[in-house]
Amino acid sequence: MTVEAETRPGRHSAPPRSPEGTLMRRTGDWARRAPLLPALIFMILVTQLPFVVTVIVSFMNWNAYYPDERSFAGIDNFRRVLTDANTRQAIWVTILLTAAVVLISLLLGLAIALLLDRKFRGRGIVRTMMITPFLIVPVAAALLWKHALYNPEYGLFNGVLTWIFGDNAPQPDWISNQPLWSVIFALVWQWTPFMMLILLAGLQSRPLDVIEAAGIDGASQWDIFRYMTLPHLRQYLELSALLGAIYVVQNFDAVFTITSGGLGTANLPYTIYQTFYTAHDYGRASAAGVIVVIGTIIIATLALRSVSTLFKEEGR
């Protein structure tokens, strides 16, 4: 990985007496490792060990209702999970949900960050207003969208339609008509501020003198955006997309609250929750968990590569 090449010039570029060298000589290897160990051991115990157990259980026949009939199942659970139409639907929904939420929030966030990068009256207030959705507890936000906005009888959306069109206004049942999009919109509302914040910080770290010079040299706004702003923003776009994807792929709150996983909106986290919580089929729930993890590892490996370049820049 490129990150191996990362160096911190501040710590290496004092040739006569490398500060790091001195530190290293004075303290033993283990003394320097010691502060790292509590956190490392804690993480291995709490996050890796359970996962190892999950892998083991995924190869077992184990249903909570028949606790005495535990046995080795081979790849049965995996076969059942992968041939199950519900699981395949859940995998598809997870991909669709994550891709849609991340892409739409990213584009909206970029547009809004560009708007907020200008100086105008009340910029601080608008920024504060933009952040608000992200600061609402996710379950509360999902409840808000489901009951106060989408509800066909007294939700705000249909209320506005009645305002505009009077008594004959269309009163769609938003969640039943577009269940997946209902979830996506609620999540986009929460995640756009997140993307916007990171991208705005990226925009404000641009070397402005260079951009000013380009402007004076007659570069058009579009050229400046296309050839200077966008390349500079690239790593921020990648970082916000990666972090957003990490959180959205695991989303449970919105699916659980808005549709209860019904109407074809059950994503993998919800499906596993359900298999585990209602069906008590431990083997199968574990197999589904292992599949999610393999999927995320594939995505994460690609993603980590991009994030490592970002932190390489940062170390400069």
Next chain:
Amino acid sequence: MTGQVMMVTGRQRRGGGWALSGLAWVVGLLFVLPVLWMALTSFHAEEDAAKNPPDLAAPLTLDGYRSFFDTGPWPSIANSLTASILSTALVILLAFPAAYALSIKPVKKWTDVLFFFLSTKMLPVVAGLLPIYLFAQSVGLLDNIWLLIILYTSMNLPIAVWMLRSFLAEVPVEILEAAQVDGAGLIRTLRSVVAPVVMPGIASASLICFIFSWNELLFARVLTGTVAQTAPVFLTGFVTSQGLFLAKVCAASLVVSLPVLIAGFAAQDKLVQGLSLGAVK
């Protein structure tokens, strides 16, 4: 300087300037509107809240809040506070020395260790749900707030390590050396030399860890019952009741979101730093 350049670019865009500023305001208002609507509804009587078209000028009342607090949310709010505050403290306690060690590169493959931390963040929590449940069941930790504290610590530790490391990378090595020359041990170096310098980083990390712990639903829902249930779990149990409940739900949602709203508004810049794992300062 920033201001001057802004004005230059502003002048170039003179024609569209007003329109773009107006657009920014409209977009900002659109995003905050659902929250304002929630706040307004929470102060309406249930019958007014359920009107279509909505009655903006309906008389204001505290009934929604009253009926929310009548359902006894305090234990769950106290649980959420306990879990969030203690897990955040634990995260900082573990992450700070770890980040310190990583920033002086103790191990040969120190980047691998760093990425190991981040990769645990990508491991979907659901994958570990079952073993954690079975473990908690066998040792009697189900419905115990300490289980959540430990899980939230593991959930937020990677974020904190990454953030603090990026702050520690800026601590001049001379300071650390001076401390060592003066014979300060590890704990003293961390407490009185490094901590003051990276305080902003610790603040950002704490804010983010607090928010994520406060928000968490899946673990809390599966692993707690009546004793240790947290505020988000309390919220989900709310809507099953019959009859009109919109004002009550809005009041409840607002009350539960209040700590996060206050913390987030008060420390907007810390929020940005925290969200980007310290890559953006």
